[in-house]
Amino acid sequence: MATKETGPRLIDVARAAGVSIATASRAMAGTPGVRPAVAELVRKHADELGYVANVHARTLAGGHSRTVGLVVHEIGDPYFSEIASGLLRLADSEGLSLQICHTGRDPESELRHIRTLAAHRVAAIVVAGSGFVDPAVEAPARRELERYAASGGRVAVIGRHHLGTDAVLPPNEDGARAVAEHVLSLGHRRLVVVSGAPVLTTVADRLAGVRAALADAGIPEGDVPVLEGPFTRDGGREAARRVLDEHPETTAVLALNDDMAIGCLSVFRELGVAVPGQISVTGFDDVAVAVDLNPGLTTYHLPMAQMGEEALTLALKEPSVRPRRQLTRGELVVRGSTAAVRADALLL
Amino acid sequence: MATKETGPRLIDVARAAGVSIATASRAMAGTPGVRPAVAELVRKHADELGYVANVHARTLAGGHSRTVGLVVHEIGDPYFSEIASGLLRLADSEGLSLQICHTGRDPESELRHIRTLAAHRVAAIVVAGSGFVDPAVEAPARRELERYAASGGRVAVIGRHHLGTDAVLPPNEDGARAVAEHVLSLGHRRLVVVSGAPVLTTVADRLAGVRAALADAGIPEGDVPVLEGPFTRDGGREAARRVLDEHPETTAVLALNDDMAIGCLSVFRELGVAVPGQISVTGFDDVAVAVDLNPGLTTYHLPMAQMGEEALTLALKEPSVRPRRQLTRGELVVRGSTAAVRADALLL
């Protein structure tokens, strides 16, 4: 019988079924080498007793875990929740449990959480979210992940990191270039880039893409201000105000992610700045809401859910000698927030 | 030294520090009763070795887990990701890990996941997402949770369930009544309710709130069609088309959640139906994007992150004899998607 405080154990099931604990274990695990009738009997008793195998005992004895870990900046952020959703769907179908943790973009916190996941002996860790341009910032995390990997753990990251692991790489540079080319093709020349912290590889790569497009168009870099702020909606709001204050002649704002673009749109709307009539706005990521904004947000679509799935797929593969690099395909999505530059703006 | 496949164990640390495994354990856990200098020495060696305690061994031996479980319908859905975010923030500050699972609104899947969480011996389970009006649907989950609780697990739910557990209760009925009263106060009489499946308590309660407001206003229930569909953006899109087809005289659409409202807005926008000029639209929940829509969505604000936090708080408390019921406060948020009914519509 189940004791009040711990529930029935395997030995209770074994006794009820009149078999050894070894046989009961095999029957429950579906391991071959048990007479089918016996296995069935065991399972019947397990069911009756409400037996639920203790994962900790099982993992400790068996040596492999059926849980994977996901590290995100902020699960409330659609970018990450869509990644989590795709990853979770795959985990589910593989019978894996998922442990999620928040870092709040804090490297210290990330480190602590990686250690916790390692302590849980999860089968794999997926780190989502931007890396840092400076390898030194990631060095402690790298060390921790290497230790984890050395003890049999698997790791994959989403984005460009210096972690030495398998990686899913979104086309940040190409995508940003495509967005910028689109805006340039509409005749815009007075651009402002609204950017997150360039210490992040995601930001740096997108910035590089924009610059490449500018260079191709023969526009001096100095002609295009880059306004930096938090890589969030609020950061976008702040930047939008600065655009209006400091660069009133601007005809197009290139925000380096949708969050910032959404912040810009909200300010422009509040202040009666017409989009795209007066200023065109672009984002990056294509979070689910981008299509529902009004005007719809022109942006670069990243298949977040798929990226989450791919990252877990990589992490579940046998480790390779060289880290794998999985390139993701994105796509420019043109919606209502961009339009040809006004004729009078050309005269400025 | 760490073996290649498992990493250093406590015994390796103990040896390195020249103490017993018991002392090493106490030092690492911070349990009192170890000479501070010794404790420090142990931790120094642990650090050098890169020792990370095995959570499974620790949980098995110690008997208590530092992990909690969260069951949601879909983590990619902002409603749930915001709940998860609040809950995760609290979990973090309590030093708890979080295991998340998806049910896809499937009771079978929910049951399976509850069992998995129980197998993990998580300290608490939080079930987010609507309950079912029919207690029979929840009976298996209830049985499973009771078993889990009997073996020392703690449970809290968000929403009205028949699970016999502590619950965080959003003001679905009052909120929907407030929304309906607001729309009625604007002079609208030709309403349509766009609803999810009424087998869900969330839907049933919101519907009840709308009906109460209608009754107060002396409007016969039969005058207000209720269009049912999936409780999602797509469900809202479908319903919006039906509104236009089957009830072209409609001046206000009350969607029972933001997702459906957003779906309605997208269809109206595509078809050139002015909101709120021609039709006013309301939602429920106030997901983060509601304010960024254009027009902004009039809706009923639920503090999702806070609800997640409260649910975990309840689950972490000592169990009470009677299930606790924590009522959440919400708030009507009037934005641009609702306006006074057009004078000509009054003549219809």
Added chain:
DNA sequence: CTGAAAGCGCTTACAG
């Protein structure tokens, strides 16, 4: 303050 030892609930060679 410290250590030897039992025990947490399983899995898995190893023998039959």
Added chain:
DNA sequence: CTGAAAGCGCTTACAG
């Protein structure tokens, strides 16, 4: 096909 036994890596009374 089945079982006795060792062992997974810890914690925690229990003795000192």
